[in-house]
Amino acid sequence: MSQSQTARGALLWHIGIWALFALVIAVLPYIFTSSSSISMMSQMGVFIIFALSYNMLLGEAGMLSFGHAVYFGLGGFFTLHAIRAVNDGVWSFPLELMPLVGGAGGLAFGIIFGSISTRRAGVTFAMITLGIGSMVESSANMFTDFFGGESGISGNRVTDVTLFGFSYGPSVEVYYLIGAWTVIAAVAMYLLTKTPLGRISNAVRDNPERAQFVGYNTTIARFIQFSLSGFFAGIAGGLFAIMFEIMTAPNVGLVQSGAVLLMTFIGGVGVFFGPIIGAVLVTYMHTALSGFSEGWILYFGLLFVFMVMYAPGGIAGVLCVHAAPWRAGHLWRLLPGYLLALVPALLAIAGLVAVVEMGYQLSLAYDPSSPIDLFYMEVNATSLLSWLVALLVLAVGIAGVLGAARVVRARWAEVNRSMQASGAKT
Amino acid sequence: MSDALRLAGVHKRFGETPIIRGVDLAVAPGERHAIIGPNGAGKSTLFNLISGRYTPSEGEIALHGKRISGLAPHQINRRGLSRSFQITNLFQNMTVFENLRCSLLWAHGYKYSFWHLVGRQAALNEAAEQWLERLGLTARRDVLASLLTYAEQRTLEIGTTIAGGADVILLDEPTAGMGLAERDHTMAMISEVTRDKTLLMVEHDMGVVFELADRISVLVYGQIIASDTPEAIRANAAVQEAYLGEAH
Incomplete structure (x- = not known):
């Protein structure tokens, strides 16, 4: 009986934390009202989802990927093509659910590329993801119908097909759309850590050999985790596309992949909320600091080196200590x-x-x-x-x-x- | 009735070097079988062959009459064979409870599910709690495996090996590095949790071997030179010469 009480207490505590998270997201635009703040906070939401999806690999399953932007970027391209199709009158799909198109694209390519890369772990896995990342980035020049060549693909997010009657023209409406998806995706990824798959991903991370001797095929566990991570990266990419209304080849590229690695690591891979801190901080540095100084990337790099050397658990790790x-x-x-x-x-x-x-x-x-x-x-x-x-x-x-x-x-x-x-x- | 475990003409070579040179071994269901032998005889290699970590160069290994040589470790595990390791091999960043729960997931049929919350699976959690109690680790439930004492880690190692429900258990030096009191405690625990199971173990401690085993096989330089009851092994002249002699 006391056990069910503590279980109920833990449940209420969790609901409370997530309700607070949602409340903060809902209230922020009333505190930071400028359009540049709204834009920065929208990006923070996008990168929170992206970084959390990256941590499904790095933190949860011990997979160091150098090509996660592939699923983010492709998700964005798919979303933008879908939005254009709606604007052209060939398809009808509400804008609020458009990130799911990105998620489906991320999932599909997560399945395709994951089936190759997750056969190996460790350094080999990292090298394969690097190869796939540069392959997709360079193929953007070949498949110009899809990637739009040099100028990329652009579209207009105002489609007239919506669920709630907002036009999503004003950036604050897009902010709330991103905020809602941030809460949904973060909660979903949090719950995933509590499933058998999440636990076995941890097991494969800690000790792949033992995981086999409790009956698990480590390749399949990594593969499913990788594919689902691609799904959430695709959702982030879809929101990115809705926000900026343009996708270009670098969005699937190695620089973007490196950026999500850095923000996840700086935030902390060992704790679920670590990447949230990292995404918020790095997005802030990127938008605020880059206005002050040419050298912001240098500061960012120094911060990263400092964290790797003195706080490998990231900011979340420092807090947890x-x-x-x-x-x-x-x-x-x-x-x-x-x-x-x-x-x-x-x-x-x-x-x-x-x-x-x-x-x-x-x-x-x-x-x-x-x-x-x-x-x-x-x-x-x-x-x-x-x-x-x-x-x-x-x-x-x-x-x-x-x-x-x-x-x-x-x-x-x-x-x-x-x-x-x-x-x-x- | 078929043997729980049968090895027929098993060879293992690494490059040109033969490590296992034609092992035949039969372990009956419910038997407690110990493998002894001098260092470098190939005992660990034999375990790695049976559990699927290595594939035999020649010969066949069968579990309950069905061939398992050539299968991956997880496939062999699902057919009912589980093993512990000489060097403790746990999920270090998980708690004791999580370690046990993870070793129960496949047996409880969850596979790779991402639509169940493990915290809400009453039968699964109940089973994990029962294992905590059986192993005497209830007080250490929420401690990370990496922070356990050596003897506790060994206990958890054996617990995660057996919890999944396999009926053929391979234990690789379960009491290595333990003091006398810890050893006796661990042996009592092993006899309790492996009741009704087939047990194959490698052990250096002769006291443990002669106390627990129904039968003993002596492995010397990749071949089994004798396989018999403890009394017969003690009396066997060849064994005396090859192995026990040097220990006394």
Whole structure:
């Protein structure tokens, strides 16, 4: 009886979390009302679905794919062709359900390419996905009827065939369409982790040999998981097509595949919500930062390298590490160390930004000696002094971070000791 | 009635090197059969051949009279043969409960379903809980397999091997690396959970072998030189010379 009560409690907790997720999505446009915000948040929704679908491979089943944009991009192309067919009067299908066309396309090609790539695991699988990715990208130049050649395929998402009477012309209506699909797809992918297939995918990830000795064909498990992942990637691609009304060859390409890998990894592959964080953060960096700086891809790359080296569990992993001390009431004891590290960390970032921005100014600007705005200061990139100051700030920052890291480690050791001690008592 | 497991003229070569050189072995249903032999005799290779990890170069292996040599491990497992590993081989990032539940999924007929929620399958979860209890791991239910003590990991290893319902069980050195008390506890647990099952095991610990086995086969340099009751094996001069002699 107590077990069914805890089960009910867990169910309510889950419903509550997802209701909150939906509520946040519903409320955001009332807080961030500008059209650029709406557009950025719409992209976040698209990439949340895409990154979660990628994590069905990487996090859930241990499959490192370098070609996941194939299913995303093809889903987008199929959706856009379907929308054009509706506008041409050859077909009738409500726009709200158009992402399912993308999903079907992603699923179909997931089945086709998955039947080849999932026969192998590990490095071989990764290489095959890379090959398929570049093959599909280059075939865009051959099948110009489908891919539209250089200029791609464009369409008009306002089709007159809708379920709820919205035109989906205004971007806020598209935002809510994407938001609804984000909730549906995220919940579906979450539930998938709780099915026999989801569990066996984890088993195949942890120990393919043992999975065979409990009766499972690891190739079939990987194949089904891969195909379903293609389905959700296709839905994301369909929403992308509805939002931008244009699909081009790079959308199926290796750069896009790399981007979803990066955002999933930065968010964290070990926890279900990790890719959600990654998609939101990377989309924000992409749209907001790229307006500020030419060097945003460099910052993005540095962030990725930093995460791989120091936080391989991604942001979600970092958060989860703190769950135990938080529950035990020890989190506050870690705070002083973090605050101590924060100041030099900001210094180091400032120094780094100054170096990068001055470097870009020297190599890219029409007049390198024209002053640039950095941290409310006018800086001249051609003066030796500015470089010395920037490098000094960077060096002091790094030294400070290294010093503070020692304090943080000592604090952690203390907290772990007292958690173990209290754990032994109970 | 056919043998639970029968090996006929089984050879295994790696390149030019013969490892298994013509093994004939019959294990009757319900029998507890131990394979002993010096290091490098080919005991682990023999297990890998039976469980489908390797394919024999020659000869045939049959489970309940039906040929299994040449099948993939998962196909052999579905026909009712399961094995444990010498080096613990668990789903490390899953809890003890999840490990057991995963090993029950196929037996409960879920296959690759993505339309059932495992948390809501009452019979499945009930069975997994019962296995926790049988193995004495209830208190460790929600601990990750990688965080268990060595003896607990060995116990879970045996549990996941048997839980799927196979009736022929291969155990590869189930008490390796254990202290005396742990060993006795593990052996008692193995006798309990393998009741009514056919058991084939590789073991180095002679105490364990002579205590548990109905029959013993001695594997030396890829060939079985004797296969008999524990008493007869103890008295066998060739075995004394080849194997037991050096241990004493």
